[in-house]
Amino acid sequence: MHRTKNIVPLNRPVLWLFVILFFATGFSAFSQKSDVDSIKIKKPVAVHSPRRATIYSAVLPGLGQIYNRKYWKVPIVYGGFVTLGYFINFNNELYTKYKQAYSDIIDTDPNTNSFKKLNVNPIFFEADKISQLTERLRLAKDGSRRNRDLVVIGTAVFYALNIIDASVDAHFFNFDISDDLTINWVPGPIICMDQKLIGLHCRFTF
Numbered sequence: 001m002h003r004t005k006n007i008v009p010l011n012r013p014v015l016w017l018f019v020i021l022f023f024a025t026g027f028s029a030f031s032q033k034s035d036v037d038s039i040k041i042k043k044p045v046a047v048h049s050p051r052r053a054t055i056y057s058a059v060l061p062g063l064g065q066i067y068n069r070k071y072w073k074v075p076i077v078y079g080g081f082v083t084l085g086y087f088i089n090f091n092n093e094l095y096t097k098y099k100q101a102y103s104d105i106i107d108t109d110p111n112t113n114s115f116k117k118l119n120v121n122p123i124f125f126e127a128d129k130i131s132q133l134t135e136r137l138r139l140a141k142d143g144s145r146r147n148r149d150l151v152v153i154g155t156a157v158f159y160a161l162n163i164i165d166a167s168v169d170a171h172f173f174n175f176d177i178s179d180d181l182t183i184n185w186v187p188g189p190i191i192c193m194d195q196k197l198i199g200l201h202c203r204f205t206f
Contacts, residue, residue, distance in 0.1 A: 053170035057163045064166025068173060077162050084155040091148035098141035105134050 048068075057064030061081065065073040101115035115137060123129055 050170035057166035094144035
């Protein structure tokens with residue numbers, strides 16, 4: 001005895017429905033795969049260390065500015081140190097010259113007369129004018145020493161500013177300043193006279 005199988009014929013609308021579902025499923029899977037493949041792995045951003053920039057500038061002035069990629073500040077740093085070094089040397093030479101001249105004029109040795117090599121009026125070498133010359137040499141000696149010491153202090157301050165500048169720049173190196181300047185109005189509760197009211201909050205984004 002043979003069993004007969006009943007075959008249900010597929011009409012045309014049902015067949016088209018299967019075709020549409022097949023292509024829709026295939027394209028959806030393909031698009032998902034392409035989306036996954038197109039995701040780019042972001043490289044981790046290197047942390048900019050303010051401590052490192054500070055140490056660099058303390059060891060070698062200008063090196064912290066190079067680390068912060070502020071290359072235009074390097075000539076300013078070294079130009080400042082060169083200028084300050086010039087004035088330290090200039091005032092120190094004046095101090096040495098006036099110190100020796102003052103020392104020679106107040107002693108009793110006639111052979112020590114370096115003060116006569118100075119560019120002064122010869123009238124001050126006379127006996128009645130020598131006291132005025134002595135006082136002027138003393139003032140010049142003290143003044144040049146004071147100026148030299150002030151420039152030395154200024155150099156130390158400039159060195160400290162070089163370190164502070166590198167540290168501050170390093171702190172703001174990864175600071176993100178967004179170009180999106182917007183105002184958002186959002187509802188929020190307001191308490192007034194021990195009563196809860198509904199108001200609006202204004203939020204600035206910058």
